[in-house]
Amino acid sequence: xxxxxxxxxxxxxxxxxxxxxxxxxxxxxxxxxxxxxxxxxxxxxxxxxxxxxxxxxxxxxxxxxxxxxxxxxxxxxxxxxxxxxxxxxxxxxxxxxxxxxxxxxxxxxxxxxxxxxxxxxxxxxxxxxxxxxxxxxxxxxxxxxxxxxxxxxxxxxxxxxxxxxxxxxxxxxxxxxxxxxxxxxxxxxxxxxxxxxxxxxxxxxxxxxxxxxxxxx
Numbered sequence: 088x089x090x091x092x093x094x095x096x097x098x099x100x101x102x103x104x105x106x107x108x109x110x111x112x113x114x115x116x117x118x119x120x121x122x123x124x125x126x127x128x129x130x131x132x133x134x135x136x137x138x139x140x141x142x143x144x145x146x147x148x149x150x151x152x153x154x155x156x157x158x159x160x161x162x163x164x165x166x167x168x169x170x171x172x173x174x175x176x177x178x179x180x181x182x183x184x185x186x187x188x189x190x191x192x193x194x195x196x197x198x199x200x201x202x203x204x205x206x207x208x209x210x211x212x213x214x215x216x217x218x219x220x221x222x223x224x225x226x227x228x229x230x231x232x233x234x235x236x237x238x239x240x241x242x243x244x245x246x247x248x249x250x251x252x253x254x255x256x257x258x259x260x261x262x263x264x265x266x267x268x269x270x271x272x273x274x275x276x277x278x279x280x281x282x283x284x285x286x287x288x289x290x291x292x293x294x295x296x297x298x299x300x301x302x303x304x
Contacts, residue, residue, distance in 0.1 A: 094276040095284075101277050107265035108281070111245050114176075114261060118183035119240035125184070126191025127233050131225075133192075134199040148189040159186060160253035167254065174256030182254035183244045190243065191236030198232035235299035238292040246289060 098104065133145055151159070163182045172178055202225075210220045248263040255261060262285070269278055 094280040098277045098280050104262070104265060104277060104281060107260050107262040110259055111262035114179055114183060115241045115245040118180055118187055118244045119237045121180075121184050122187035122191050122240045123233055123237045126188045126236055127195050127229070129188070129192045130194075130196035130199060131229075133196055134202075148192050151185070151189040152193065156186075156247070156249040160250040163250070164253040174254060175259045176255075179251060179255040179259060179261070182250050183247065186247065186250055187240035187243050190239050191233070194236045194239065195229055195232045198229050202228055231299040235296040238296040238299070242289050242292045242296070245285070 129144070129148075133141055160182070163178075163185065167174065167178050207220055207224055210224050215223070246263065248267060251261050251264055255264070262281070266278055266282065269275065
């Protein structure tokens with residue numbers, strides 16, 4: 088049989104895959120939003136203030152970015168077990184935020200390094216307060232980087248397998264783990280259709296992220 092869209096239609100009737108896809112989208116969107124807020128705050132704090140642990144935090148961000156997923160996953164699993172936290176939505180969310188925050192922080196911080204501080208000083212000389220300076224000067228400058236960090240975090244979260252394997256439980260199954268379990272038992276056409284959709288979504292997120300990063304401040 089030639090090319091057909093029948094398997095995409097049948098995919099909608101697979102409640103297990105659809106539920107796992109909904110879980111993955113929920114985790115990806117929430118973790119990307121939280122990571123963008125935390126990463127932006129960290130990057131602006133590192134850029135604006137000089138405090139004793141500044142270099143330690145900056146180095147830690149790079150270490151977390153370069154750490155293998157299996158190391159992060161096992162470390163977080165040990166932490167959650169020590170805290171007696173049941174594995175599920177909240178542990179998975181914390182794990183994905185931990186994974187994504189360094190990428191957002193470094194992305195926004197790189198944008199801030201090219202920021203002309205004279206613009207801020209000029210705004211203050213004209214009588215603008217701290218809130219007005221942030222809202223009308225700083226935020227428009229860094230927003231493309233924040234949005235790029237959001238898309239990057241979304242991509243990292245929705246495609247993650249290893250960290251999700253260690254930090255989620257049977258009550259909250261995400262799509263990559265569902266696909267992995269189905270592939271082990273035999274690949275079905277619905278899985279191929281779903282993988283094609285995931286590739287398109289991921290590629291679109293990466294493309295938008297790169298376009299936003301190329302925008303001049």
